[in-house]
Amino acid sequence: MDKQRAVSHFLYYLEHHPAVAGINPAKVLLGHTADYETYTRAIVEQAGNSPRFSFSAMRLDLEPTEWLTQAITDSDLYIFFYDSSTLPNPRPDGPEFVRALQGVMAQNWKKSLLFKDYGDYFYDTFSVTPQRIAGLNSHLIQRMSHATTLNFKDEHGSWFETPLSSIKKWTDINGIGNFDLAPGEIATHSEAINGRVKFMGTFLGTIPFARKYGVLASPLELWIENSTISKIATDVPGLEHDFNKYLDANPSNRRIEELGIGTNEGVKDLYARNAGFEERHCGLHLGLGGGAKGSHHLDLIFSSGMLALDDDPVFDRRFVF
Numbered sequence: 001m002d003k004q005r006a007v008s009h010f011l012y013y014l015e016h017h018p019a020v021a022g023i024n025p026a027k028v029l030l031g032h033t034a035d036y037e038t039y040t041r042a043i044v045e046q047a048g049n050s051p052r053f054s055f056s057a058m059r060l061d062l063e064p065t066e067w068l069t070q071a072i073t074d075s076d077l078y079i080f081f082y083d084s085s086t087l088p089n090p091r092p093d094g095p096e097f098v099r100a101l102q103g104v105m106a107q108n109w110k111k112s113l114l115f116k117d118y119g120d121y122f123y124d125t126f127s128v129t130p131q132r133i134a135g136l137n138s139h140l141i142q143r144m145s146h147a148t149t150l151n152f153k154d155e156h157g158s159w160f161e162t163p164l165s166s167i168k169k170w171t172d173i174n175g176i177g178n179f180d181l182a183p184g185e186i187a188t189h190s191e192a193i194n195g196r197v198k199f200m201g202t203f204l205g206t207i208p209f210a211r212k213y214g215v216l217a218s219p220l221e222l223w224i225e226n227s228t229i230s231k232i233a234t235d236v237p238g239l240e241h242d243f244n245k246y247l248d249a250n251p252s253n254r255r256i257e258e259l260g261i262g263t264n265e266g267v268k269d270l271y272a273r274n275a276g277f278e279e280r281h282c283g284l285h286l287g288l289g290g291g292a293k294g295s296h297h298l299d300l301i302f303s304s305g306m307l308a309l310d311d312d313p314v315f316d317r318r319f320v321f
Contacts, residue, residue: 006123006266007046012130013175013183015052019077019111025054029071029078033061036081036115039122065100072104079113085211085274086117092206113181117275125182125277127266133183134174136263136319140186141170143321147309150259152197152284154305156219160195162259164309184264184280187287193227193256201285202272205298207246210274213239215303227256229288247288252295258287260299261307261315270303283307283315 020026030040044055058071060082072078084094093099094116105112115122144150144164153159167190175183198219203209213236220239223231229247234240247254264280271278279285283302290297306316313320 002127003042003123004046006126007042009126009128009130010043010181011047011050011053013126013181014077016176017077017113017181018177018179020052023076025051026076027054027056027074029075030055030057030081031060031068031071031078032057032081033059033083035083036118039081039115060097061095065097068097068101069104072101072108075111077111077113078108079115081115081118081122083119084116085208086119090208090211092208110179113179115276117273118277119271119273119275121267121271121273121275121277124266124268125264125280128184128264130175130183132265133263134176137172137174137184137186139321140261140263140314141172143309143314144170147312149310151308151311152195152305153308154198154200154302156198156200158195158197158199158305160193160197160224162190162193166190166192167259180276182264182277182280184267184282185260185262187258187260189257190259191227193224193259195224197222197224199300199302201301201303202270202278203298204274204276204279204301206296207298208274209242209246209298210272212242214272215270220300224256229254229256246296246298250289250292250295252292253289253298255291256286256288257291257297258285258299260285260287262301263319265318270301282318 032040040057047053147164149161149163151161167188171187173185198221200216200219202215218235221233222229232243262281262283267281278301279299284305285299285301288298289295307314
């Protein structure tokens with residue numbers, strides 16, 4: 001792992017964040033806990049005397065709330081590195097120092113970057129060259145525009161398909177101009193996804209499925225009719241009850257609100273950290289919920305499977321075009 005190269009990619013993306021466009025130098029606050037001090041130090045040292053940024057670093061778990069609040073307000077962009085879902089006794093609203101800052105963070109959300117629960121995988125997330133990720137995304141979107149059907153299948157007997165005439169415009173998350181800096185995804189929405197999949201992978205969301213169930217070693221079977229989950233089944237103890245409870249809590253939770261394809265080849269595996277970088281893992285993910293008030297967005301990130309356009313494979317453990 002070339003850590004210096006990964007940090008250079010991170011700084012490249014940082015220059016294109018909407019919050020700092022046209023600001024020279026941009027005042028960037030690096031908030032961190034002890035476990036993430038090496039990241040912030042590497043960023044500051046590698047940026048050196050860059051005219052683009054003026055960095056300041058603060059300990060989130062040590063500095064007074066008043067000082068942190070003022071620093072967020074004064075910054076053009078604030079970046080927080082901390083653990084939340086992976087803590088021994090996690091809370092949905094985060095650790096104590098985040099709860100104390102919720103008001104000012106909500107007011108300044110457009111200039112926030114939160115690297116929660118990244119652990120040792122920050123460098124992996126930014127290891128691939130921006131040109132490679134941008135090229136993959138662009139090529140996939142172009143291929144989609146010339147195909148009629150997107151198919152998925154895997155070794156467990158999963159299958160689904162969606163006519164590409166049914167999809168909305170693809171969102172290109174290549175790290176350039178995105179509020180979330182982690183690159184490597186294209187995403188859209190379709191009302192016509194149909195199939196029966198045996199989901200193997202992990203979860204990402206505000207409900208702690210990832211922490212409780214990890215990376216599934218036994219499938220969660222989903223019956224999908226016109227982008228709605230009509231039925232589920234699984235042998236994983238407790239999961240059927242918990243997942244049905246989630247589905248029944250809001251009609252939107254049964255809806256596939258997001259059809260996504262991860263394209264970041266630096267994210268080598270799934271780790272059930274409930275961390276945003278896992279959504280960039282290469283291959284399929286389906287996002288449920290979030291389309292109506294009171295619903296919760298929950299990503300199902302598949303650990304394997306083949307994606308094809310008109311039965312012509314484009315991804316099978318790696319991109320094959």
